[in-house]
Amino acid sequence: MTGILVLALYVGAFFGSYLILSRLLQRYFAREGFNKLKTVTFGDESAVKANRIASFLSVITVFFLWVAFTNSAIPLPKLPGPFDGDVTFTYTATLPDGATDDAEVTIRVFREDIQQTLDEDGNPGREPPAPEVEPGDGFAKNDSLTVARYGFKVIPVWNNDDVSKSDGSKITHLNGQPVEPGQKITIAEGTIGLTDKGTPTFEPKTGLRMARLYLPAPEVVLERFIRLNQEGYQGFTLWEHTRYSLQRVLLGFLFGALIGIPIGYAMGLTNWSRGWFDPIVEFMRPVPPLALIPLMIIWFGIGELSKVILLFLAALWIMIIAARSGVSGVAISKVHAAYSLGASKWQILSRVIVPNSLPEIFTGARVAMGVCWGTVVAAELVAAEVGLGKMIVVASKFQLTDIVLVGIILIGIIGFLIDVGVRALENWLVPWKGRV
Template structure:
C-alpha cells in the first residue's frame, strides 16, 4: 500500500504544475459582481453619497422600467437599443468585410503594407472625437456619418490583428504547402488565413468593444434616438439614474457580444491554445 502511494507518476504539463492562468474564474467574477452591487446598496442606503452623484439601485431600476414602458428621451428603451444596435453592428460587419482582407493583404504584400500601414497607424491612436468634426464637415449629419465614425474606430484594430495573424504563420507550413504544389491563392486561403484566425477573432473582440465605446461620440451627431443619445440627453438634465441605466445597458450588450464572439471562436478554432 505504501509503495503504491509513494510510487512516482508521470507528470502532465498543466495538471501537475498548473498552466499559467489555468482554471475557471467564473465564481470569482460572480462574487466580485455581487460585492460591488452590495457596496452600491450600502453606500446609497446609508446616504454617504448624494443621489445626484450616485442614485440608488432602486432608482436606476425604476428608471429602467419607465424607459422600457413609457420611454425616456422621446423613445422607449427598445427603440433606443435597436437604433444603437443597427449602427454598431452595421459598422462592425462593414469593418469585418473590409479590414480583414486589407489586413491579410498587408501581411502578404509589402507594397500594400507600405501604402496603408502609415495611414492606419497614424489615425488609430486618435480618439474618435478628434476627427468627428471633419466627418461632420465632409459627410453631414445624417445616419451614415454615425456608422462611418464607428467603422473607422473598429477598422484599425481589426486590420492590425489580421496583419499580425498573417505575420505569425509558421514559414515551414507555407513551404510545405508550396512543396505539395499549392498555388499562392491556395496558400493564402488554406494555410495563412486558417493560421491567422485566432488573431482575427481577437481583433473582432477588440473591434466590437471599441465600437460600443465610440457609440456615444457617434450619437452626438444630431441623433434623435439611441443609447448614447439617451445617456447624453439625460446628462443635460442631470438625470443620473437614466445615465447609469444607459451605461449598464451598453455594458451588458457589449459583454453579450463579446461572449458570442468567444463562442463562435471556440466552435471555429477548436485547436487554439492546444498546438
C-alpha cells in the same frame, strides 16, 4: 470606523469565499479535459479558464458595495448614512454695547429625494414643514427651517430678531463656543459655522453613503428601467434607443471588418500592399475617432451616415492591424511544410494562413467592438435624436443619474453579451487555438 469595518467585511468575504470555493472545486469538482493533459500550465494562456463561481462572487460583491454606498431600501449591511431628523443648536448674538442674547435654531433635515416622489394624487412630493418653535424672550429670537440631506443652509437669523446686522449685531458663539467668521464647528448631526460675513450656516452629516444625485440605489435604477420601457424618454422607448445604437455599432463594425481584414491580409502577404497602406494605417491608427466628428459633419451631414462611418473608422484600423498581425504570426515552418507537400498559393492561404490568423482576428474583433461601443456615445452627439448615447447625454444635462446608469449598464451588458458571442464563435470556428 464602522464604515471601514463594513467595507473590510465585504472585501474579506469576497476573497475568503473565493479561496475556499476555489480549493473545493479544484479538489472535488475538477473536470477532466484538454487542460488536464498539459504538462506546463503556468504561462500558457490556453490553460487558464475563468472560474464561474469567482465571476459570480465578483458580481455579487459589486452589487453589495453598490447597496452599501447608497441609501437603498434593500436589507443588506450599509455604510454609515446621512443624518435626517431634527437638530438644534444655539447662537449668541452680541451688540456693540456688549449686550448678548442666546437663541436656538431648530432644523429639520429631510430626504433629498422627497421632492422627486409622487403623492397619492400623483403630484410631486413637498418638503416637510419647518418645526414649530416659540420665538422666546430677548432681542435674539428662535428660528426654525428645513434642509435636505447632503444639502447646505445659510441661516438668516436676523430676519426675526429685534436687532439686525446693520445695528451692529454679530454672532460670536455657536453652542457656547467662540467662533469667528469663516470658522466651523463639528457637531454630532453635522457642521455649523459662520460665513465670511458672519452669517450662521448648517451642513448635515453625510456619512459615507452617496446622495441619489451621484449614485442612485439599485431599486431606483430598476424602477427607472421599467418606466423607460413603458413611458420612454425624449419620445422613444428604451428598446428603440437600444435598437438604434446597436444597429449603428453593428453596421460600423461589419463594414470595418469586411474592408479591414482583406487589407490586413494584403499588407501581411505582399510588399507592395505593405508599402502602400502602411503610412495610411500608421497615420490614422493613433487618431481618436472623436477627433473625426467635425469632418463627419462637414462631409456627410448629421444623419445616420455620419455616425455609421465614424464607427466604421473606429473599427477599420483595429481590424487591419489584427489581420496583419495574424498573418505575420503564422509559423514559417507550416508554410514550408505545405509547399513541400505541393500546396498552391491559394491552398496555403486558405488552409494555413487563414486558419492560423483567425485567433488574432477574433481578438481584434473583440477590441474593435469595445471601441465601437465607446465611440457610439460620441457619435450620437452629432445631432442624433435617438440612441443610448443620446439618452445618456441628455439625461446628464438634467442630472437624471438613474437614467444615465440605466444606459451605462445596458451598454455594458450588451457589450458583454457580444463579447461572449464572439468568444463562442471563436471556439466553434477556431477549436485548435492554443493547441497547435
